[in-house]
Amino acid sequence: MRRLVLPMSLAAALPLALLGCPPADGAEGEGEGEGEGEGEGEGEGEGEGEEGVPVSIPFVGLVDGAPFACAGDFVLGSDNVDVTFLDARFYVQDVVLIAGAEFRPVTLDDNAFQRGSVALMDFENGDTDSCDTGSPDTHTTLTGRVSSLDGVTGISFLIGVPEEENHLDVAAAEAPLDIQSMYWSWTGGYKFLKVDVAVDASGRTSFFHLGSTVCSGEPGQATCLNANRIEVELDGFAVDKGVAVDFARLFEGIALDAAPVADDPVKGCMSGPTDPECTTPFSQVLGLPHGEADMVAPQSLFSAVP
DSSP states (O other): OOOOOOOHHHHHHGGGTTTOOOOOTTOOOOSOOTTOOOSOOOOOOOOTTOSSEEEEEEEEEEETTEEOOTTOOEEETTTTEEEEEEEEEEEEEEEEEEETTEEEEOEEOOBTTEETTEEEEEOOOOOTTSSOSSOSOOBOEEEEEESOOTTOOEEEEEESOOGGGTTOOTTTOOTTSOOGGGEEETTTEEOSEEEEEEETTTOOEEEEEEOOEEEESSTTOOEEEEOOOEEEEEESOOTTTOEEEEGGGGGTTOOTTSOOBTTBOSSEEOOOTTOGGGHHHIIIIIOOOOTTOSOOOOOOSEEEOO
């Protein structure tokens, strides 16, 4: 991967990357906070006098190459079972467009889904029969400003929340960091990525929650052994086509309809360093070390839309 000239928030976070958090798997807080964003997050603050040019970057949700849909039935997991999605959201930070050797940070618009260097990409639509864990509002296109769009053929970003913002008081945080269901605890911090499915036949739910793990400290000053932020850099990128994310890949190697076992009582991957259902997706899909994995493959969850 090409080394970048890093934006300030990312540069500040990296020294803590070897420190890194969620709590034990039982610390999930699933109630939605009052801060669920309203509307489609359309760009604000594009008035005269602002630097750069407007940019909109679509994120295209897929499931094994097919368009993502909350109400759709998909076949997932190592046991090839029919499932329905319950949730699909993730945080993006430090977006940079790449033109040759030039790296151009994107200044995000401020709205209910974007603030500072962080955006919440939200594919769940509040459907009462499937994606019923959040609001009906979605946000699948980043908007902001960049110095120039000329010659752009690449993009880089992190999936996560900057370390200096990862241990906020969620009840007092501004959108999009005010959503309780995207938060573990002040020590664990935010769920960087949250994708949940239900097996159609049995109703068994399987979770995929990515966040920092093995954290300790005081409110606002916690440190974590495992940062678990996904580094993404894509070549062959076109701004108008955007970035694809294939949610099916998160459940590779996971038997979704298998009963929980005593030493792994929560179905799916909750990022814990000893969670057996995390090893394959972490090391083979997300580009993150986990457990006793012998090697870590480059991330393949995200790709440039051809």
